[in-house]
Amino acid sequence: MHMARVYRNGQLAGRLIQNSPGSYEFQYDDAWFSNDSLPAISLTLPKTQQVYKADHLFPFFFNMLSEGMNKKLQCRQLRIDEKDYFGLLLATASNDTIGAITIVPVKNENE
DSSP states (O other): OOOEEEEETTEEEEEEEEEEEEEEEEEEOHHHOOTTTSSBBBBBTTTSSSEEEEEEHHHHTTTTTHHHHHHHHHHHHHHHTTTOOHHHHHHHHHOOOOOSSEEEEETTTOO
């Protein structure tokens, strides 16, 4: 299992989990979910439910990844399989992203 914290403008919004290569979960943080003044992180992940599950990386997060030659170079330099979208997301989306969302890997479940 791999886990990451999802921040919006530096504030914890939720957690993204890869249980296995075909099992993903996004869960809004309790404080974020219960605060009606805070927006959903994406139109495709509205705050109508707290937990979302999918058999693929959610398109919102997948679209944060590089494409083409940039992706190839990142994968080669970071030694990540080009099909390991979750691993690439964790390695590249922790800072300097386009937009308000950043993804910070969690080293162990107690963090």
